[in-house]
Amino acid sequence: MRKYIIERLIYTVILLFLVSILIFALVRLLPGDPIAAAAMANTDLADKRIMADLRAHFGLDRPVHIQYVIWLKDFIRGEWGKSIGSGEPVMTMFLDRLPVTIELFLGATFWAFLIGFPVGIIGALRRNSKLDAFLTTGSIIGVSIPAFWEGIVFIYVFAVIFSLFPPSGYVRFFESSWENILSVMMPTFIMGTGSAGLLARYVRSSFLEVFSQDFIRTARAKGAKESRVIRKHAFKPAMLPVATVIGLSWGYLVSGAFIVEFMFAIPGLGRMGVDAVFARDFPVLQVILVIVALNVILMNLLVDLVYGFLDPRVRVHK
Amino acid sequence: MAPLLEIKSLSTHFFTDDGLVKAVDRISYDIHEGETVGLVGESGCGKSVSALSLLRLIPNPPGKIVGGKIFFEGRDLLKLTEDEMCEVRGNKMAMIFQEPMNSLNPVRTIGWQISEPLEIHLGMSREEGLKKCVQLLTDVKIPEPATRVNAYPHLFSGGMRQRTMIAMGLGCNPRLIIADEPTTALDVTTQAQLLELMKNLTRDYQTALLIITHNLGIVARYADRINVMYAGRIIEKGTAVDIFKNPRHPYTEGLMASVPRLDYDIKKKLVPIEGQPPDFLNMPKGCSFHPRCVYVFDRCRVETPELIPIFENHEAACWRNVK
Amino acid sequence: MSEPISERTDGAIEPRRISRIGTKAIIRGVFKYKLSRAGIAIIFLLFFMAVFAPLLAPYDPNAQDLYKVLTGPSADHWLGTDNVGRDLLSRVIYGSRVSLTVGFFSVFISVCIGVVLGLLAGYNGGVADMIIMRIVDTFMCIPFLPFVLVLAAALGPGLKNIILALAVLGWTGFCRIMRGQVLMVRELPYVEAARAAGASGFRIMFKHLFPNCLAPIIVAVTISLGGFIMLESTMSFFGLGVQPPTPSWGKELRTGYSYLETVPLFSIAPGILITLAVLAFNFLGDGLRDALDPRLRGEGKKIK
Secondary structure (H helix, E strand, O other), rough: OHHHHHHHHHHHHHHHHHHHHHHHHHHOOOOOOOOHHHHHHHHHOOOOHHHHHHHOOOOOOOOOOOOOOOHHHHHHHHHOOOOOOOEHHHHHHHHHHHHHHHHHHHHHHHHHHHHHHHHHHHHHHHHOHHHHHHHHHHHHHHOOOOOOOHHHHHHHHHHHHOOOOOOOOOOOOOOOOOHHHHHHHHHHHHHHHHHHHHHHHHHHHHHHHHHHHHHHHHHHHOOOOOOHHHHHHHHHHHHHHHHHHHHHHHHHHHHHHHHHHHHHOOOHHHHHHHHHHOOOOHHHHHHHHHHHHHHHHHHHEEEEEEHHHHHHHHHHHH | OOOOOEEEEEEEEEEEOOOOEEEEEEEEEEEEOOOOEEEEEOOOOHHHHHHHHHOOOOOOOOOOEEEEEEEEOOHHHHHHHHOHHHEEOOOEEEEEOHHHHOOOOOOOOHHHHHHHHHHHHHHOHHHHHHHHHHHHHHHOOOOHHHHHOOOOOHHHHHHHHHHHHHHHHOOOHHHHHEOOOOOOOOHHHHHEEEEEHHHHHHHHHOOOEEEOOOOOOHHHOOOOEEEHHHHHHHEEEEEHHHHHHHHOOOOOOOOHHHOOOOOOOEEEEEEEEOOOOOOOOOOOOOOHHEEEEEEEEOOHOOOOOOOEEEEEEEOOOOHHHOO | OOOHHOOOOOOOOOOOOOOOOHHHHHHHHHHHHHHHHHHHHHHHHHHHHOOOOHHHHOOOOOOOOOOOOOOOOOOOOOOOOOOOOHHHHHHHHHHHHHHHHHHHHHHHHHHHHHHHHHHHHHHHHHHHHHHHHHOOOOOOHHHHHHHHHHHHHHOOHHHHHHHHHHHHHHEEEEEHHHHHHHHHHHOOOOHHHHOOOOOOHHEEEHHHHHHHHHHHHHHHHHHHHHHHHHHHHHHHHHHHHHHOOOOOOOHHHHHHHOOOOOOOHHHHHHHHHHHHHHHHHHHHHHHHHHOOOOOHHOOOOOOO
């Protein structure tokens, strides 16, 4: 088992390294001089000398691969530079917005599990019944609705017509917990429904797969009642692939965060990223992408390790 | 004395996209207390399905027991509720499956799995169950049972897993054990050991045993009576001795001739049965064996023979036996 | 299942000979399930809409009528008009062209790249496998949306660039599926037999391996079509992708968002179409998956 963990960790580090190169290259592909873009927004900077100074300051006048090495070193040390547009330290921006996005993630995961698990299990148990068909259709609809449209519909119904939730904006938890909950209700639900559908489908197919296994038949032959068969025989093996899908859907959650934060004007990391793309704000964008990728990689690592715990066969062979 | 198990005209059909499959078509036989009965036939003839039907473990969809009666200890199992049936399974009637790797739960320990029926039916606690489990593992001759109890199935060899299944079946001291191809997945030496083990245990525990197999050698040695199955029907029934000495159905005859025997002349050729097993979706008219039969005559092609008594305790479904 | 997630053969389907059984299964998958019938019907309608747009649309989608700005639904304009007086219905109908074009072309290119690379990686193994899979893993670490967002912003606006952006990033999924399938199929006895009979590597790849790897690819293609259409509209929503005056569902939705309180239909209508398109492909893909994967097959309801 220990060997397994170490192997996975080494691989993760390599992957991180490769991803950092990819991100750096990707960001540099963006056309347009960020300094010029910033200068257009902020005329204080328009003076050519100031712009040249800024360029040197941001290291944009050095060859690309040198820039990469410098950036990598700085990143690891936590020196994330300043936003080209606003001049704010990126680290500050990040720390400021991180809890917001975390709250969204937690809320979305809550919704996803709340809806996804029961739907999936019921679908498996009542396979091919009308209920199953209904739930399956619902799950597929859940993943098919574009998040931004779902947002618009929700805003229209719950903010414009019914005035239940604020159409946009975010209130910090410690400022007012009730308003905070209201402001994240719609965004988290929208983020969550995308993953819920996927989760439901995976839970269902995983359970069906397990049910078709011989050892379930053995359990029944021993006289176990159906509820016992589900709880004590089917559940644990069925959960293994579900761990995979949680890792998979993490990426969807991230994408959802970008859209939802943008639509609901929530000051989180997703919004920060979107703004950075359009402003060609390299320092910010690089950090966001790395954080996002890191998030996904760590999640996958976690799932792999959990797999190692859950499946005794893995423990011995690796 | 009434038989322990009386199967009367049991039929199990499968309703598939491609058509109706009569996997088990009106079979009838009995098993008495303590006796060993063999159910013989080639792969796909319906013998496993018939066994699963006894425990009502046929997956629905696409299968369904469509007719007949199964009297076990005087009660018709087909009339029981699901809960009542659960009380019978693993308790009064137990089943041992082939492919023990897939038939054991990979994420539960051996001890947990063997003690499960004890906990369900005999109300034992986990500790009591595990103690009994060690004793059962000793009975089935698994070495170091006390440590093995906490092992996972994938660590066991095929033979050990099969012994585990036997232990699981014996736990509640059932009146009948159904062994579905218990040795097919094992090598010859292990096969012999396991069969001896089962024979001894069933004798010691006074349990009836139904061995389902395609291997004639096994039933020759271990079974008291034999039922031969073909294309979903029983086509010959009799004591083991009778069937081997004097097979009265061409299929049984063919089976005997195709098995190599040490007491035959070495130059004697093995005679396989011509043709292919029938397609359940497209059964021949009349006797289902007639396309492959060397003795076939007109009546065979038209009328389906039922089991005809030939001698005392020996029946065969073949028109040759009717003069 | 003891390999790390990156190696995991997600969605690999045990192959069956793609002779009659395969095609029969595909047809069954499409028509047996109510959902996939609905899906095919909707796709057909959308195709029809896209191809015959000039005939179906009551107005020129770019014709502005500044006297009739932001009207709600009326007899003349069933969906109303937009902020410069263009008929919304016509714009929505023409929008299907963009969505379907982007969807099909980007999936097509992605599949071509992904399947070839997956085949190479899975069959040859070794260095090729390692390099290809490292690239796939690296790409897949960045979630699709932000990745496409940055790439689309980098490439600039326009139909071709959106297709390119999606294709450049989309092949990874197909590659992984293909490789997983190849790994499973190449161990099968009849592939060994072909090799023993002297068949060359190339021949084995195409004649024996490939057909039996198609099942999950077909499912993935169908579902990806839905996914890419969704992404295209998301990009349009953000202002990337096709540029004005070409109508695109995502873009109409975005414009409509500003007028949500007064003319809700402006943003609701395009959204319905996007959802329908994605839904249709997902239904179809689901039906295909149920038909092609024997483990998930249900033979129907309980028999009474």
